[in-house]
Amino acid sequence: MKRLHIYYHFIILIVLVSLFPGCSKQLELAPPSKYNARDFYKTQQDFSLAIGGTYGGLRGIHSYQYPLVVESLSDNISTSTNNPYTRYTLDASDPNVLSLWSAYWTIIDRANNILDQIDQGQFTDTDLQKKIKGEALFIRGFCYFQLSWLFGGVPIVDRVMTEQELLQLTRPSVEVTLTFAAQNLITASELLPETSTGKDIGRATKYAAFGLLGRLYLFNKQYDKAKAALEEVIDSENYNLYDDFADCFKNTKDNGEEHVFQIQYTSGLINQGNQLVYTLVPENIRSPLFPNGGRSLWLAVSKDLYESYEEQDIRRDVTIQKGYTTSSGVIDTETLLYVKYAHGDVPGIPEDNDVNLSVLRYTDILLMYAEVLNELEFEANGEALEILNNIRDRGDATLYEATDLTSQEDFREAIFHERRLELACEFLRWFDLVRMDRTRATSILENFVSQVNEGNGTYKFDSKFYLLPIPASERQVNKNLEPNPGY
Incomplete structure (x- = not known):
């Protein structure tokens, strides 16, 4: 080892x-x-x-x-x-x-x-x-x-x-x-x-x-x-929600009342900046938000996520940008980009952004708490629904009526959906899918894959991926490290 x-x-x-x-x-x-x-x-x-x-x-x-x-x-x-x-x-x-x-x-x-x-x-x-x-x-x-x-x-x-x-x-x-x-x-x-x-x-x-x-x-x-x-x-x-959702991702609001724990970044020093903004967009982008372009291997947002937001939900456009202009002047109107961390000061060089990355935001605390209340005892018009609606209200999303969520399963679905919208690009969606009812999570992923499957077998989800593989190089050194199933 x-x-x-x-x-x-x-x-x-x-x-x-x-x-x-x-x-x-x-x-x-x-x-x-x-x-x-x-x-x-x-x-x-x-x-x-x-x-x-x-x-x-x-x-x-x-x-x-x-x-x-x-x-x-x-x-x-x-x-x-x-x-x-x-x-x-x-x-x-x-x-x-x-x-x-x-x-x-x-x-x-x-x-x-x-x-x-x-x-x-x-x-x-x-x-x-x-x-x-x-x-x-x-x-x-x-x-x-x-x-x-x-x-x-x-x-x-x-x-x-x-x-x-x-x-x-x-x-x-x-x-x-x-x-x-x-x-x-x-x-x-x-x-x-x-x-x-x-x-x-x-x-x-x-x-x-x-x-x-x-x-x-x-x-x-x-x-x-x-x-x-x-x-x-x-x-x-000690904590509260910002009035403006976008403030959660601005460097001027780092370590503020909505942030329970953040990874700290600073600009101007080698290896101390946040390269995430650069990681989330293509290398050929031309934009004042991304003056240095992005990466050749970047994260293109799925249409499925974009269309999960209501049209009036302000969180969508804070989180995702539709379309961009390439460095050669070509206008792309369809590609979806994460821009959640691009609302503060623009870094002068790549990988030098000083916006912090939240590991734990107070909104996440509240959503987890609402989920726990529902798992312990469903209440049609209780505290959990109030929490959920308070978070949706900040985003201008339609509020739920008690008659919209009439069972524990309905509320569970609503919570996971809300977490996806609120916490997109905060890298908790896979965590949520891993901990979700396995049958439900597999159904979501298989349905997602089927939407883009070109019939060549390239996109095939396997349940083994709920765990990452133990690196082969580590197992070569320590034979006692058992591999995860399927790898």
Whole structure:
């Protein structure tokens, strides 16, 4: 399991610590240096730099490989994108799946290095020591949750291990992996502050941990626990919805009242910008929103998603642009583009956008809570319907009457539909399809594929794709890593 990227003898820290007074972004950059991880973490400053590097690991993977893989697998992306995820041809040799796997293990290793040493650290500020420990647990819990729903059960690495120890690890069940992730988030919630302010704005908080716990429990159909975790966030009264839906995706509104946890980006420094805007459009686009074009491999939005919005729903045009002009002057009137993150300042160079990426938005908290209420007990005209209509009202979508949703199944369908519209391009649709009733999800995907099937067998959904393949290169190193079924 050497290539799992869990164990490092040396690490290179080029750490960006972001300071955010109000909603502005300032930077404090540590000089690039090479340290022995075991010797490095001693002082308060050492641990502060180390946790900054641990957060930094989330940046790159979540603005390219993660959205490319998980959004393409869903019915939000057109098969015209022509990648192995939209066409359901990916296998265990896929490089982007390997990048996902490797990135999360790298981040887990960074967190483990901190957690192994922090209790012996030389801290003058014990509150800071407690907070950094909570942040490391939060990030490790997040990564394990991501790995569990993407790949199934994965090895539990709860400390820095030798290469020999790593090679003996096997895959536990997904339930064991989810339990470990939950334990990390629970402990993190006990250590983290309720808010992050000043130079710490954007860091994990108690309520970010509870929010992720709610998502994890919802995924695992532990509805009572999900309800309790989500109520911690709601009852805190720290969060609210922006009046304008588009504000959720502007850099001037980053770390504001609707954002429970965001991955932080900044412009002007190498590898610190958000490349997502660039990833979502074609390389031949000519537009003041995208002065540098896009990628050759990008995410074309499906007609199915576009037509799922009502005509008056303002969320559609904030999220999706229909048509574009090519660099040669040709006007394309049909292609659908994600433009959700292109409403703030335009970056001067590609991959240098400083808009943050929300991992957990308060709207998502409310939608999950409404879903949990329905799963526990359907109520035709209760709190869950009120939540759903409040979210639709902001988007100018038609409100539901109690007579429109007359059963638990009706409301469940409405919630999943609303999540698709509200959270499109926030990379949760595949997560929702994976956790949905399997028969229903398969029906949705097979129907979506049938709309574009040209009869050549290219577009054929197989249920094995509900889990990503364990990378073949990892299994060559550690024979104990069982493959996922069908790969």
